[in-house]
Amino acid sequence: MPKTKIVLPADWLAGLKENFKTDAVSGFIVFLLALPLSLGIAKASNFPPIMGLITAIIGGLFVSFIMGSRLTIKGPAAGLIVIVAAAVEEFGKGDLVLGWHLALGSMFVAGLVQVLFGIMKFGKLVDFFPLSAVKGMLAAIGVIIITKQIPVLLNSNPETVKGLGAWELLSNLPTYFSAFDNQIVALGFVCLLIMLGWPLLKNKVLKLIPAPLLVMLLVIPLSYFLNFKQVFPDYTLVQIGDFTKSIKINVDFLGFFQPGIFVKYVTMFALVGSLESLLTVKAIDLIDPYKRKSNTNKDLIAVGLGNTLAAFLGGLPMISEVARSSSNVNNGAKTRWANFFHGFFILVFVWFASPLIEMIPNTALAAMLIAVGLRLCHPNEFVKVYKIGVDQLAIFIITIFFTLYEDLLIGIAAGIVLKILILFGKGVAFSSFYILDKEITQNGTVYRIQINKGAIFTNIIKMKKSLDEIPLGLQVVIDLKNVKIKDYSFVQTLKSFSNDYELENNGSVTITGL
Secondary structure, X not given: OOOOOOOOOOOHHHHHHHHHHHHHXXXXXXXXXXXXXXXXXXXXXXXXXXXXHHHHHHHHHOHHHOOOOOOOEEEEOHHHHHHHHHHHHHHHOOOHHHHHHHHHHHHHHHHHHHHHHHHOOOOOHHHHOOHHHHHHHHHHHHHHHHHHHHHHHOOOOHHHOOOOOHHHHHHOHHHHHHHOOOHHHHHHHHHHHHHHHHHHOOOHHHHOOOHHHHHHHHHHHHHHHOOHHHXXXXXXXXXXXXXXXXXXXXXXXXXXXXXXXXXXXXXXXXHHHHHHHHHHHHHHHHHOOOOOOOOHHXXXXXXXXXXXXXXXXXXXXXXXXXXXXXXXHHOOOOOOHHHHHHHHHHHHHHHHHHHHHOOOEHHHHHHHHHHHHHHHOOHHHHHHHHHHOHHHHHHHHHHHHHHHHOOHHHHHHHHHHHHHXXXXXXXXXXXXXXXXXXXXXXXXXXXXXEEEEEEOHHHHHHHHHHHHOOOOOOEEEEEXXXXXXXXXXXXXXXXXXXXXXXXXXXXXXXXXXO
């Protein structure tokens, strides 16, 4: 029976006229979420806080018109804090201002690399990485965010924690907790309780109010009435300075003369930023009520161009950010204009209400980031991976370990290597890693793909190419009976294709041999 055709929202100027109210309202709600998070992410990344807002503004006002997705929100991401902060420290060698300027040079080049990724149609890059390794990388990022934000939550002097890694920060926790009697610290814990407890409420109306907005409504009046600006040290409150004076050329390419560090961070910014962006676009497409498919290559180009502009002006690297994008969909957004409005409202607020921003205690921003970190490394993530299989849990944990012990590139590489070793141990032939053994036949409306030998993660991109060539409206049979090893990532790709093909192409998909 044919499915009812979905009427898609108009795009561009027609879409602005048609969906102005819903997109503007969603953009405003996302702005309330993005403003404090962008400040906190910049602060945690060793960047001037205002630079987080500049990135969000660029992501909204500029990238909206060239991006390949309709509902994603472009802006700074907690998942890149680890890389950005490390880049500033390594380039600056103790001088965070110098490190910031030099890190911008590697970000600028990384943005150009992302544009090249898009031109070369590397939008399917995400499919190469085993899902368990990607989840392990994100969980490790969550752990690092938490360890680095605990001292901020406890209002510790930033000079005492500069340059410390995750393990060193954990070992120094007793020292940081010695300041527990500080009323700023008590306020930070209240903010953390709001961030963690508010999503657990059962009331659907109250849950529509973003938890970060509640935190701001609490801390800004308290900061004013208790005169925090006069009572506490300079590092207690956010300081953003003059917005108009911040808009200038801040990038410095002298970091190129530290080639080892420069190449390392160009690679990490381009690879991890693209990976996170593509994962978000993929996730948001799944919850788009209109089931639209994004152009991932065009989106990579848009994010890359946004990153070059952001780096030029001193901003953080941007991605398609998952929490803000999910909120955008849940708030009823229909087109790219919601992302535009989120950037527009941030610009207006910064221009006319920057004194309010400077009443926000850093401990409140730390509470928000710790809540983000806890979501990334929640114990449920370990349980979910374990239910897939012990081998997947091993990949997940080894990725976390090496990311914490070394860095993200080493962590994700360790996960991929372990995945390959496990597949070898299960009897996968070496040729199966680069050859997808398949037979395709068509008999009338029945389109059959038979996979032989191994169905593993290194062949997902080749499999997707074959799936994209299937004509519309057929009865597709994917036969895995002759496959000895069925990789989890490969099977998830087939299931995702099945859902999309049946929904969009008025056909059917049967997967046998699972």
